[in-house]
Amino acid sequence: MSGDSEAAASGRFQKSSTARMGAAAAFAVLLAGSAMTGWHWRTHPTAFPSAGNGWGSESFPVGKTHYVAMVGHLEDAERVRIDRVTPVFMKNTARAEVRFLVCTIDPASGVGGVGLVGRRSFNKTCPEPVPAEGAWFEPDDSAHQDIVMAITPRTDGAVNMSAIEITYTQGWQHGTQVTGPSYEAPYRAP
Structure with missing residues (x-):
């Protein structure tokens, strides 16, 4: 019985570890996207009208x-x-x-x-x-x-x-x- 409970606990640990890694990866992608958007905003001002006429x-x-x-x-x-x-x-x-x-x-x-x-x-x-x-x-x-x-x-x-x-x-x-x-x-x- 202890072998079955250890296997069940190990499976739960692997599932929660995988979920945490997925959440961390999603957070890293979100953070990188926000940083890129912020950098683009910082380096591309639009105070003047577009070229024309x-x-x-x-x-x-x-x-x-x-x-x-x-x-x-x-x-x-x-x-x-x-x-x-x-x-x-x-x-x-x-x-x-x-x-x-x-x-x-x-x-x-x-x-x-x-x-x-x-x-x-x-x-x-x-x-x-x-x-x-x-x-x-x-x-x-x-x-x-x-x-x-x-x-x-x-x-x-x-x-x-x-x-x-x-x-x-x-x-x-x-x-x-x-x-x-x-x-x-x-x-x-x-």
Whole structure:
């Protein structure tokens, strides 16, 4: 009788051990999935609108800087710190130099954003632009801001961009997002 009870106890032990191992494996899979989801959330912020729309224009003179609003608002209500803005060029035969600025729109200018303008209009709309790298971009309810591309063509040619990439931090999130409009313009010497 003791052999039968030992065998029965051993069977119960094996069943409960197998159940514990299965539960531990399920917990490990759940934990790994949660960690992957959390890491993806942390490294894929979505504060800016998706890339879309576009700017196109007739010819601009070589050597003259003009300004193009690339992003005019945040999708979220939490400010972001911009680390880097990079154009996604498809073509740059005009050898254009590109800088990115954060512009806080002057309420006295009477406009809602920068648009596509020359230096005089830009200075009126945005009297104190700051370099985008290291700048804070605020939600619309704080101050209306645009991320602006200052573009200076150096030779006859054309520029064709599909979007911009913004690397930024928002709260616990940090990553790069493709956003902004496409941009296309020819340039000719005056």
